[in-house]
Amino acid sequence: MIEIVERAAEKAGGVVTLARELGIKHTALYSWNRVPAERVLDIERLTGISRHELRPDVFGQPETAA
Template identity: 80%
Template sequence: MIKIVETAAERAGGIVSLARELGIKHNALYSWNRVPAEHVLKFERITGVSRHKIRPDVFGEQPEAVR
């Protein structure tokens, strides 16, 4: 399992809980090489992990805070 999913699962209350919130079977999380783009926004909402950290290839690098 990739590190970002492990971290997110801890924040969401476990693998099964995270999968349930995403509307997928928990076994699917073990097969991910990266979070599929269609799950990123929900993944971000559930876990608080930034979409930029989850998929910088899709959303770009984390922008600096607006001053």
């Protein structure tokens, strides 16, 4: 399992809990090479991990305050 998914699972209360909240089987999380773009916003909502951290290739770097 990739590190960012491990962190998300920990924040959500475990792999099974995260998967249940996402409506998928927990074994699916182990096959991810990166977080699927369609799951990013749900994981962000559940865990508080920024979409920018979950998928910087899709959402870019977070804007910094000026």
